[in-house]
Amino acid sequence: MTHNQLDVDVLKNAAHLAKSLSDGNRLRILLLISQEKKSVSAIVQELNLSQPLVSHHLKELKHSLLVTVQREGPFVYYQLSDSRSLDMVHALSELATDLLSAKKNF
Amino acid sequence: MTHNQLDVDVLKNAAHLAKSLSDGNRLRILLLISQEKKSVSAIVQELNLSQPLVSHHLKELKHSLLVTVQREGPFVYYQLSDSRSLDMVHALSELATDLLSAKKNF
């Protein structure tokens, strides 16, 4: 009972993490900042998204602890906090692609 | 340009898959049917959720191709379609737990 309740809590955390990964623009941001830190304006330019939208998604990614923030003068740099997040994005992409291609071959 | 667009599409599929994994009750269902197929009523009982709610989540999981369906008489059995989905749930749980515990140690 108690043990099962613990599982439920862990799964709730996992679900929350998955929710952070459930937006295409956020995944694009994660990939972009996976190799080197990027300023908000750099992300805005490279992904061609509005600045408030990027700030909004970065706030969400920060809240779910997927990114870290670092201010340098007028710029604010974001970078991936844990490399496993990148593996997760790749695993999601691979599984999604495989599931879809398997469907087409029925 | 075209190549980047392809990436965007793959990421959109990955995001959609993540969205299917972004609900605690759906994760509980996936774990429950990961070892053996289960009927809807069995899932309802074991997870203590309402029957329409379970049906709703199963429909979502089926739509994202995470589960397969099999009718046997009056019962409808659901099971995991790909064992990597289970790995994904575990990876999400582990990463979420680690990110949270790292936060507490600052």
Place this chain on the structure above:
DNA sequence: TGTTCATATAAATTTCCATTTATGTGCTGA
């Protein structure tokens, strides 16, 4: 100090999603 640039936040809108309640559909056995 005031202007400019980088970023964050607020407000408003639209869409989506989880859950409940109520009802329908399909299979089985009397």
Place this chain on the structure above:
DNA sequence: TCAGCACATAAATGGAAATTTATATGAACA
């Protein structure tokens, strides 16, 4: 055929989330 069980679907509700538009904060520099 009809009564009952298993499951699905519809409708309604409340709440969250993505995006846009507008505005505020905060740092650098003249």
